[in-house]
Amino acid sequence: MAMAALRREGRRFAPMISSRPITALRSSPLAPSLEDECPLGVRYISTQVVRNRMKSVKNIQKITKAMKMVAASKLRAIQTKAENSRGLWQPFTALLGDLPSANVKKNVVVTISSDKGLCGGINSTSVKISKGLHKLNSGPEKETKYVILGEKAKAQLVRDSKKDIELIITELQKNPLNYTQVSVLADEILKNVEYDALRIVFNKFHSVVSFVPTVSTVLSPEIVEREAESGGKLGDLDSYEVEGGETKGEILQNLAEFQFSCVMFNAVLENACSEQGARMSAMDSSSRNAGDMLDRLTLTYNRTRQASITTELIEIISGASALEG
């Protein structure tokens, strides 16, 4: 949006110069924004203004190009990790299936977002999906709470859902992501939040230009038992013999916690990859826009310069011809 506004402003220069008649009048048909920057009585836009603008646009272009390179290198580093962790959640889904439509009383939506901005629309997408899930799971006796990871989602959700937020966690990527850190985080969440179903919202990384918003559901052991008894997808859970532990419930509890930490680990890595990829494409398009703007400003600058030379020439010639009589 900001780029479009800047572009519109850049276009304003062109009509001002071409429509200005070359007469001896001392009127100055300048745009209101530039009148105060030129000394009184001058008949053309100062090239200084255009030159300043060109310098700042060029700097912006350099900065965004550098940010794209940085994002590309960070993406390369984290992409291998994310791809290696993809095998982690598949066994759980193979065993317990995936029931995003489970009807539960206490829903907790874990929204994963980035801390830094300038990464395109991925954080807004995650927040929209989280709000959608909240709406989907609202009803009598049902409640939905949020657990937020990352500054950007916090900024957006604090505005209208402040009372539903249970936990906010930021600065996740200060140290390189590893499983120990994420499992401690998962432990904190499980300790402090009562849940029947945890829905983790993140952006899954498909490729550098495609990020798919995904929601992974982890059900609490009681709900798993309930769904297993009622048949359907989890019906054959009872056919599994459970080794070890005193009761099946204990094993299912450990299983649910382990599943949550594994799914969180994968989700956090995928979201980090998506963030870097989105930042790459956002910075790439702003470098391109800055380049376009620079081209247009260069044309404006040349036209201004030539117009002022022409005006001077005309003045000299008309002065000389007036002397000759």
Add this chain to the structure above:
Amino acid sequence: MLRRASMLLARRPILAARARPFSTDLPAAPSADATFTEAWTKVIPNMDPPKTPLSFMQPRPPTPSSIPSKLTVNFVLPYASELATKEFANPCYDLIPVFKHSILSLFLLIVPATTGQMGVLPGHVATIAELKPGVLSVHEGSEVTKYFVSSGFVFIHANSFADIIAVEAVPLDRLDVNLVQKGLAEFTSKLSSATTDLEKAEAQIGIDVHSALNSALTG
């Protein structure tokens, strides 16, 4: 305006990915939870429903009617997949009764479950077992690969798929005996000086892991 452009860019490659697979994690069978998508479109008609893990799963074969002759093993860690859908076939399984076989040309997977070492053969009954720190060994004919596993879970499905999910697994030759002894001594002293329950539990866990490491290296 930039966001709209990036969303347009994003939507087209997804359709392309379904037709021409070049991304790494493919939706092999694009099955999704129909009730979820319906409920979503009813409540939030403007947005596409989010994807769920079901659409990204590699499909698993159904339960066969007779005892299968091969076991497919998935051994995954947070940082890597040690064995990804590796098939172990027992060619002469039909001729050899269970538990009375010569170890020469057979496949056997031994996992350190909390109830002890558990052997897994093709056709094992469906089980969920929690793992304790110990040695996981894969016997393939005459080759044996041993890993020390910190803890995790093992799921054996009825369709002869075994999923082992461990937090850490290292091949035994990467363990240093001296460090293991030092760690054991350290945690034993911590246990004796521990005051709160939490400290005692942590020290006990340390002792368990290190003594398992010790027995893995010596035994």
